[in-house]
Amino acid sequence: MAYFIQRNMQYTWFDYGTKSPLQFDLERRGYERFVGLKKKFPDLKTILSIGGWGENGGKYSQMIRTADRRQIFVRSVVAFLATHGFDGLDVDWEYPGDPGRGGAPEDYDNFPLLLQELRTAFDAEGRGWELTIAATSTRAKVLKGYKVSELCRAVDAVYLMTYNLRGLWNGYADVHSMLFSRRGLDSGNKLELNVNGGVLLWESLGCPRNKIVIGVPFYGKSYTLCNDSMNDLHAPINGTGQPGPILRSNGVLMYFEICYLLNSTGWVRRWDSEGLVPFAYSGDQWVGYEDTESLKIKMTYIRDMGLLGVMNWAVNDDDFQNLCDSGSYPMMRTIHEGLNNYTVPEMQQV
Template sequence: MKILLVLAFMGLSLSFTESVMVCYLESWAVYRPGKGAYDIDDVDPDICTHLIFAFAGINANGKIQVLDPWHELCEEYGECAYNRFTALKKKNSNLITTLAVGGWNEGSTKYSNMAADPEKRKTFVDSSIDLLQKHDFDGLDLDWEYPAQRGGAPEDKVNYAILLGELSEALHANGMILTAAVSAGKDKIDDGYDVPKMAVALDIMNLMTYDLHGDWEPFVHHQSGLYPYSEDTDDNANLNVDFAVNYWLSLGMPSNKIALGVPLYGRCWTLDDTSQTDYYSPASQPGEAGPWTEEPGMWGYNEICYDQTNKPDQWTIETAPGMNEPYAYRGRLWCSYENHTSVIIKANYAKDHNLAGMMVWSIDTDDFRGDCNARPYDLIKSMAETFAGEIVTLPPPASTTTRDPNAPTTTTISTTTTTAQPPPDGVCTGPGNNADPNDCTHYYECAPNTSGGYDATEEECPEGTLYSPSTHLCDWATTVCALGTICLNDCA
């Protein structure tokens, strides 16, 4: 049995020795309205080498926890997202499907406490293996944001490395891989990461070279610039992709284990003065929410390109001197983002630096319907082709006729029986996560039961976050309050 497990792990390892195209999937994208809704059946299983389902969490005892049981599991009339996700391997036998645990909304405190306690670490490792095996995942992606910060402890740097070592040993013994999403910020790297030990434990390191700037700052800038802007000084001079890559390399992370992160979304602001549109122009408020992602300060690439395609006279698209990435503005809305040209430049950079390949957050905000260009997923495909050495040309614009978002879609994988959902019942208005309109510090997980109602489980949001009715997750309090629809008492 041990020989078989070793051979199984070798098969996973050998499958990405050439290059990787790592794609995260936001599970909550299924709840988006209209053309933004994205479910497992929308995934093209042939464009990514690794698909990562985001996210699972952990409880106070360290046990891994399914965050949206109705959507992700099959029990109680659930939608079986985990099983449908890993079943994509039936369409592409080389595809590797893994489960991410953590994420921004989970915070750091629970992970800090778990990593500091040998018994809780064992609970986390053992429960993770059980969940992965039950649903046929090929490994785990640890997305602790961030060790030693956001409620963590200085000891996290040591304990994080210990945790990775124990996870690596257990996963590899079971024929699975271990990856991790890590920060591009110097302070977070210095405080939280023992790089030589991480290099031994990890199969791939997903470098989050995005969110380097955003609406938490009172000025506009690019969130994922490859190089520093000419006017960047002090700490801002380090907030770029090139600095992050070289800093990780200097600390001992092998280049062939780094997947370079590229955002398939834009960071957006509301300009204070529409006559000032250059980098560092004042912008004291987040940009209006995108029509499908519904989160202030952020638009998916699909939302940006679709709006530009349909309102070409309203948008101005520019690239700052010395930079490679576009920014665009319409009225007071100003967004920095990536496009066809900039992602090719980044893929060439990764190739020139002998990196493992590319990573995107996230597959569900690429132009997955092909509304903006003639082929769907143009950004992901362009990066993969560039890294493989293929010549990439800009595809012609798509037809102005687009799919009706309200038209029925074809389901290619069926694992559940369609069942009428029960009527509203107490705190539950429907299956899945439900908001408390009077108190967004918590929410309810609602699952239909056999008696015709719902079973509700109350879940608390981490400190500093509130439940967002648009993303169906806990998010920054400032982001939720900017929606101005619920929880006004929490936002006062």
């Protein structure tokens, strides 16, 4: 069976005032209702995730430096999972070893220690709890903070965040989740900064393919072009895209917004024949994104490569109101259809 992991932002739509997110979720029975989905779907695994981009990694770097601190954390995790009925823990530390995010060089050796101690504690509980991490696919960050072979021995899955691979910092318009590099377009480290490059990087450093989960975005990154007539890949830009028609967010268009623009306002869709992803434009507005065509290709890639599965960010970005005229939740359905009846091959741990 393949993994399909739904990652999502918590508390996006709520103002919890002076209360902590934990207090808020407990009072609103968020954990209880989430875990309660297993009554309807008995095979569902409900995993608690910690970290994320909005949380500076300094606290994790400090915590893992001593055995005593790590054990305090491990015991608290075991108690929390048992109390609330979760099936495991996902550590989304962004990023160990990165000084710009509060990390330290010692993280490289200490992070595997934490995961090994969590693994031992989880196995001792005998509840089948899973341990996973979300990780970067950027070589410089991986080499600095991830002792890959040891990490992959401890965890059940590595969720590669193979999106946001391009952005405003590049100075040109590009899709942020291309599957492969593009000849004559990508150069230097950009040749590896794609989904396939990230998978091969982690495999080369000692992570078996059947523990690798690729990430796919249900949102596009948008830009304002310098020149309306230059709208191909790598077109010059002078800033983020204008707010979308529904969520009104600069530089980001959700998939359902892109559907609306393509079907109702005359945007033009194009296809990156090497990266195997779509992009679209209208006037000086440009967006690179994923759609059902690119997702089908990525699901075939997962099968061909023998990977563990796919995770997405995020389900609320899908076309839940059928603006694409293809039924509700087309992206989710494409993933389900693409991995239905797929069996992950067994491989030897490197």
